[in-house]
Amino acid sequence: MIRTALLSAALILSTPALAALSPAETKMVGAVDAAFDADVALLERMVNQNSGTNNIEGVTKVAEMLRPELEALGFKVRWIPQGEVQRAGHLFAEHKGKPGTKRMLLIGHMDTVFEPDSPFQRFSREGTVGKGPGAADNKGGVVVMLSALKAMKAAGTLKDANIVVALTGDEEEAGKPRSISRRDLIAEGKRADVALDFEGLVRLNGQDMGSIARRSSNTWTLKTSGETGHSSSIFSERMGDGAVFEMSRILARFRAELPEPSLTFNVGLLAGGERVDVDAEGVRATATGKSNIIPPTAVAVGEFRSLSNEQTERVKAKMIAIAAQNSAKTKSELVFNDPYPPMAPTEGNRALLARLNGVNGDLGLPAMPELDPLRRGAGDVGFVAADLDSLAGLGVAGGGYHTDREFVDLTSIPLQAKRAAILMSRISKEKAR
Known part of the structure; x- marks a missing residue:
């Protein structure tokens, strides 16, 4: 039937x-x-x-x-x-x-x-x-x-x-x-x-x-690093902001400054602490740390999706510029992986x-x-x-x-x-x- x-x-x-x-x-x-x-x-x-x-x-x-x-x-x-x-x-x-x-x-x-x-x-x-x-x-x-x-x-x-x-x-x-x-x-x-x-x-x-x-699929990995020591010294001239606060600053600016038509972006994995390990595929992370230790490292793995190659390059340039404006005593490294155009x-x-x-x-x-x-x-x-x-x-x-x-x-x-x-x-x- x-x-x-x-x-x-x-x-x-x-x-x-x-x-x-x-x-x-x-x-x-x-x-x-x-x-x-x-x-x-x-x-x-x-x-x-x-x-x-x-x-x-x-x-x-x-x-x-x-x-x-x-x-x-x-x-x-x-x-x-x-x-x-x-x-x-x-x-x-x-x-x-x-x-x-x-x-x-x-x-x-x-x-x-x-x-x-x-x-x-x-x-x-x-x-x-x-x-x-x-x-x-x-x-x-x-x-x-x-x-x-x-x-x-x-x-x-x-x-x-x-x-x-x-x-x-x-x-x-x-x-x-x-x-x-x-x-x-x-x-x-x-x-x-x-x-x-x-x-x-x-x-x-x-x-x-x-x-x-x-739309494209562009994956990225952001690593931040900073000085480590007792938490009572955070934000000091000697110790700076630490890796986690620097990561938070960058991600907050991504959220505020990247939006435009046809673009979506996401953070899929985030870890920070005294020690962070992320697998080669960027899908699993382990972290250790203590509340009274300024974290020296943080890692975020994410993606963004764009509608054209021109939009892809424009968004990448914005992200690179934001990540490069580091807070006191911190550094960052932003890497873009193999994309789907x-x-x-x-x-x-x-x-x-x-x-x-x-x-x-x-x-x-x-x-x-x-x-x-x-x-x-x-x-x-x-x-x-x-x-x-x-x-x-x-x-x-x-x-x-x-x-x-x-x-x-x-x-x-x-x-x-x-x-x-x-x-x-x-x-x-x-x-x-």
């Missing part, structure tokens, strides 16, 4: 606009609907294979599931090992089409935040809702991508399309340095004309939203969303308004967005991301696959830049 209802709903959605679609596009719509059961079965197989970012074997096995799917579509597949950065690797695949037409870069990822020791391990289904680790983030998006490509092949539009598929194995916790772990993705971005990001579709109040921007909202990205909304109109679907970038986190598309027009959110609709409540709306698989297949088919006919 569920299957019949799904097909009926899909038919109702597409029927009023079929006259606006070409014969090939109409065939794609039918091919996507016919593949629904197979798409869900592939999603279940992928979800049931643990692929936590640090599970090298598990990520590799997911790649092995996907390789034959891509090869059957005529893609030349290559595995890019990432042992150099302690990660499994990336699965890239290229389809060569008609020379001189636009080259598309399709981006997704195979890893999840759920490692083998997580109790959340298996796929389950309740009607049109699927649950499981990575079901929405991002295995459902990978299934949408494949379903769209299969529909293009069935309709004959794939043969002329120039497409590179980039499925990373460590999006949730990219290997460092990122100059290595994202080297191949960046290189493909420089060769392509359009990037399509198959991470999750955002819905607000039942309305599908278009994502033309994603932003996908800034550009006119080229808006034009891509307009193209997608043209597809929506022809499918009889409502237009997708621009999503507020404050509602999107950082993603791999940020590494290429400065080089080409980009569109995000082409994956599945779902929720509960990064929790054991993660779910996917299974009906969004065919919906998104139809949109993507028609959009890519139309782009594939355009001349390259």
